[in-house]
Amino acid sequence: MxxxxxxxxxxxxxxxxxxxxxxxxxxxxxxxxxxxxAVEPTDEHPRTDAEFTVLTSKTGVELVDESDWVPTGELCAIGSSTAEAFREHGYGVDRVPETYSSAGLVEELRDAVEGVRVEIARSDHGSDVLLEGLNDIGAYVHETVLYRLVRPxxxxxxxxxxxxxxxxxxxxxxxxxxxxxxxxxxxxxxxxxxxxxxxxxxxxxxxxxxxxxxxxxxxxxxxxxxxxxxxxxxxxxxxxxxxxx
The missing domain is CATH 3.40.50.10090 (Rossmann fold)
Incomplete structure (x- = not known):
């Protein structure tokens, strides 16, 4: 070549x-x-009564930052780019799993979320692994669809x-x-x-x-x-x- x-x-x-x-x-x-x-925002906002709030993408961070959302509890990011987006918008990041995946975050939170509220804010194509995994370890999970991902x-x-x-x-x-x-x-x-x-x-x-x-x-x-x-x-x-x- x-x-x-x-x-x-x-x-x-x-x-x-x-x-x-x-x-x-x-x-x-x-x-x-x-x-x-292509990103189509839903204009939905994450809950503000969670002990852990999970965002899974840079897009999600940007959308909630443009809203009147005030994060609560520990902020969790899947992946370094999401964590960096949090920091660029002035938020501290409490947890980033060693393995950048839904399964990795479940493992990261395994000993911390039994019986507590976890808010997951992401796209409409999020993996069920995260929801099911957190439910299985005893968390009370709520999901907010921040945006839809469509083909241009x-x-x-x-x-x-x-x-x-x-x-x-x-x-x-x-x-x-x-x-x-x-x-x-x-x-x-x-x-x-x-x-x-x-x-x-x-x-x-x-x-x-x-x-x-x-x-x-x-x-x-x-x-x-x-x-x-x-x-x-x-x-x-x-x-x-x-x-x-």
Whole structure:
């Protein structure tokens, strides 16, 4: 391979997508920016009587910060980016699980939440693992859906590039980005061709749940980083691509 690797990225069309493109360009790659997620706020607010409040994304932190919400109890964040968003908006973070996942947070709270109220504020596509896990260890759990994640109508350039065999890599940052990629390809009548096109690319998934969902949909994943972090994912995929040269 003599030209710059061409890598598709599917993050929401905001700073996350722009930062992802900048990262790939700094690694001397060509980014195909194809946002597979758009945020639709629900205007719901988290409860304010919980002993533990859990937010699972930077988007969630930004939405509640724009409201009149006043957090109560210990603030918990899944992942470093969510924790950093809390701090950027002036909130302290009390707990971040060692493993950045719903299961990791359940383990973090295992000895702390029996018989107490836990508020979970997140998207409409949150994992049941968190709700069921906290209920199983005795917490009184309430969930607030802060926003819905939908597929933008214009999404799909990456599907067409994959179907033509024009992608060297793809960076799936959630299970939903995988589902929306496949859905966008199906809407264009190129589902099988797009998935086949990824067979010749290096496909990265940010964590095991994302990789498992990709496998369910017929997409073979080559890279799952030990740390569920987008920059780590991107760097490992680029390294794998260059190892193939």
């Amino acid at each position: 003599t030209s710059a690797p061409v890598i598709a990225v599917f993050r929401p069309d905001d700073d996350r997508l722009r930062d992802a493109v900048a990262l790939l360009e700094s690694l001397e790659c060509e980014a195909v920016a194809d946002a597979m997620l 109508a214009e999404a799909g350039e990456s599907c067409e590039r994959a179907a033509r065999g024009d992608l060297d890599g793809a960076l799936f940052s959630s299970s939903l980005t995988v589902e929306h990629f496949v859905g966008a390809a199906a809407d264009r009548g190129i589902r099988e061709a797009a998935i086949a096109g990824l067979d010749d690319a290096v496909v990265g998934a940010i964590g095991r749940p994302t990789a498992d969902r990709a496998a369910d949909l017929g997409i073979e994943v080559d890279v799952v980083p030990d740390t569920a972090d987008f920059e780590t994912l991107a760097r490992e995929v680029v390294t794998r691509i260059r190892e193939r040269e």
